[in-house]
Amino acid sequence: MADILELRDVRKAFRQGFLLRSREVLKGISFSVGEGEIFGYLGPNGAGKTSTIKCVLGLLFPDGGTIRIGGRPHLETRAKAGLGFLPENPYFYDYLTAAEFLDFYAQLFGLPKSERRERAARLLGLVGMEKAAGLQLRKFSRGMLQRIGLAQALVNDPSFLILDEPLGGLDPLGRKEIRDIILTLKEDGKTVLFTSHILQDIEMICDRVAILIGGRIHRQGRLADLVSENILFTELTVSGIDPAEVAGLGRSLSAQGGRILLKVFDDVGLESVLDLVRERKGTIHALIPRVQTLEDIFVEAVKNP
Amino acid sequence: MTIAVIARNTFKEAVRDRVLYLLLFFAALAIVLSRVLALLTVGDRAKVVKDVGLASISLFGALMAILIGTGLVYKEIDKRTIFTLISKPIRRSEFLLGKYFGLLLTLAVMTAAMSAIFLVLVFAHTLAWEFRLLIPILFIFLELGLLTAVAILFSSFSTPILSSLYALSFFLIGHFSWSLETLIQKTPPGWGRTALRAVYAVLPDLENFNLKTEFVHGLTVPSSFYVYAPLYALVYTGFVLALAVLVFRRRDFI
Ligand SMILES: Nc1ncnc2c1ncn2[C@@H]1O[C@H](COP(=O)(O)OP(=O)(O)O)[C@@H](O)[C@H]1O
Ligand SMILES: [Mg+2]
Numbered sequence: 001m002a003d004i005l006e007l008r009d010v011r012k013a014f015r016q017g018f019l020l021r022s023r024e025v026l027k028g029i030s031f032s033v034g035e036g037e038i039f040g041y042l043g044p045n046g047a048g049k050t051s052t053i054k055c056v057l058g059l060l061f062p063d064g065g066t067i068r069i070g071g072r073p074h075l076e077t078r079a080k081a082g083l084g085f086l087p088e089n090p091y092f093y094d095y096l097t098a099a100e101f102l103d104f105y106a107q108l109f110g111l112p113k114s115e116r117r118e119r120a121a122r123l124l125g126l127v128g129m130e131k132a133a134g135l136q137l138r139k140f141s142r143g144m145l146q147r148i149g150l151a152q153a154l155v156n157d158p159s160f161l162i163l164d165e166p167l168g169g170l171d172p173l174g175r176k177e178i179r180d181i182i183l184t185l186k187e188d189g190k191t192v193l194f195t196s197h198i199l200q201d202i203e204m205i206c207d208r209v210a211i212l213i214g215g216r217i218h219r220q221g222r223l224a225d226l227v228s229e230n231i232l233f234t235e236l237t238v239s240g241i242d243p244a245e246v247a248g249l250g251r252s253l254s255a256q257g258g259r260i261l262l263k264v265f266d267d268v269g270l271e272s273v274l275d276l277v278r279e280r281k282g283t284i285h286a287l288i289p290r291v292q293t294l295e296d297i298f299v300e301a302v303k304n305p
Numbered sequence: 306m307t308i309a310v311i312a313r314n315t316f317k318e319a320v321r322d323r324v325l326y327l328l329l330f331f332a333a334l335a336i337v338l339s340r341v342l343a344l345l346t347v348g349d350r351a352k353v354v355k356d357v358g359l360a361s362i363s364l365f366g367a368l369m370a371i372l373i374g375t376g377l378v379y380k381e382i383d384k385r386t387i388f389t390l391i392s393k394p395i396r397r398s399e400f401l402l403g404k405y406f407g408l409l410l411t412l413a414v415m416t417a418a419m420s421a422i423f424l425v426l427v428f429a430h431t432l433a434w435e436f437r438l439l440i441p442i443l444f445i446f447l448e449l450g451l452l453t454a455v456a457i458l459f460s461s462f463s464t465p466i467l468s469s470l471y472a473l474s475f476f477l478i479g480h481f482s483w484s485l486e487t488l489i490q491k492t493p494p495g496w497g498r499t500a501l502r503a504v505y506a507v508l509p510d511l512e513n514f515n516l517k518t519e520f521v522h523g524l525t526v527p528s529s530f531y532v533y534a535p536l537y538a539l540v541y542t543g544f545v546l547a548l549a550v551l552v553f554r555r556r557d558f559i
Binding site: 081096153 | 311390393394396
């Protein structure tokens with residue numbers, strides 16, 4: 001699998017304040033994105049995700065390190081020909097309509113008029129915005145901007161997409177839609193790198209991830225390798241027994257209306273609780289084993305950097 | 306090609322700027338008020354109309370170039386629209402030149418509008434279409450081209466307010482730098498005089514584009530002027546744009 005993007009020891013410091021004190025926000029970033037994969041670049045706010053992306057796109061000049069896109073030095077204009085980018089909190093020329101907006105970007109790639117029109121219509125359809133074609137961008141909601149931004153990133157039919165917080169500021173339905181579009185893109189053979197500071201419902205679609213904390217990559221690899229299959233604990237909801245009886249077997253989270261929500265940490269404890277419930281002719285309402293998720297690793301990493 | 310696409314979009318953006326129409330309104334007002342001024346004068350009233358009219362076109366054209374030019378690049382960075390542009394296969398120089406030519410196109414349209422108002426007013430006085438007055442306006446436009454480049458140079462590294470101040474200073478210095486010549490004549494030869502000469506050589510001389518007096522009063526213009534002034538504009542504008550590209554090429558967009 002060839003690498004579409006390769007970063008090696010990328011460093012960047014910002015000078016700020018009255019004394020222009022230098023603060024390093026990227027402390028030697030190295031990772032690579034392989035062809036055809038969905039790569040999640042994850043980390044809390046302020047970790048340096050956007051700064052990394054800006055270095056890749058040539059918006060920031062790194063102080064050190066090398067970046068290659070499709071094997072070419074990243075500042076070559078040709079390296080960007082097969083690239084699509086959706087910025088964080090997209091803001092666009094708000095005096096243009098959605099159709100004019102896509103047409104403008106298509107013109108930058110020198111596409112002839114008939115093809116531009118055909119492509120704009122197809123992309124508006126892909127992101128579910130056919131009805132907004134004649135609407136000025138200033139009248140767009142946050143979710144609509146995110147979608148038209150995605151359409152803009154696809155205008156040159158790129159093989160590699162960089163999406164900075166594509167789910168930011170979206171409601172659950174919007175998040176699901178964008179997530180599905182990303183999966184469609186992967187099916188079309190495109191490579192996707194996206195950043196996110198929330199993991200909920202997006203970790204599932206990544207082939208590989210890197211977790212960035214404080215300008216350093218904390219961990220990276222295949223999702224399956226990072227997340228162990230081990231059961232962390234089991235959540236039980238039972239009724240018909242006395243809460244005091246199970247107090248020693250696990251952590252009781254709540255006991256309302258005769259139902260007890262219990263967190264049990266090992267097999268012995270689990271067996272004991274189940275035996276007890278059978279003995280007392282109680283009922284088991286739910287039994288949910290919880291395996292480790294990326295979010296657990298993430299939360300733990302943020303706590304102990 | 307890319308430059309033309311960006312220029313067209315810049316034009317679309319600039320013609321929506323309210324500042325532009327405010328300035329156009331005041332320019333029209335000044336041109337029309339010159340008629341009132343003319344009524345109060347004894348002597349050649351048409352000359353007053355022409356004098357004030359041309360001066361208004363020059364002044365308000367300069368204000369348009371400066372006030373809009375200094376905001377164009379800054380806005381793209383501030384509103385982060387430049388992020389998506391630079392992520393496309395575009396050179397930064399192409400972006401900057403696209404902005405420049407887009408604004409130049411806007412100024413051409415505005416200058417044409419002011420000229421139309423001006424010619425109509427002159428017609429009201431002289432009952433003749435004096436199209437030769439378009440020649441000094443053409444030279445004013447050369448000056449606007451240079452000012453636009455200067456505005457874009459400053460805005461490629463500074464905020465609109467500061468850039469406007471710098472560009473306005475450039476405009477004022479440009480129109481008064483010729484008075485240094487008098488100073489040079491009065492300075493005794495030596496270091497002081499050489500230094501003044503050096504300063505004078507570097508400073509812009511925007512009076513090079515001023516044909517107002519000649520055309521209003523019907524004086525002859527030496528033919529060498531028609532070669533020298535455009536050449537001066539071309540070289541100076543090219544130099545300023547090259548400098549702007551140089552500054553812009555290495556800056557971070559944060
Ligand atoms: N222009 C800037 N000047 C100084 N510091 C900055 C600038 N931009 C970002 N930073 C700092 O760099 C760090 C990384 O920011 P960013 O890359 O935006 O993080 P993320 O996208 O992961 O939220 C943050 O601590 C932020 O405060
Ligand atoms: Mg960010």
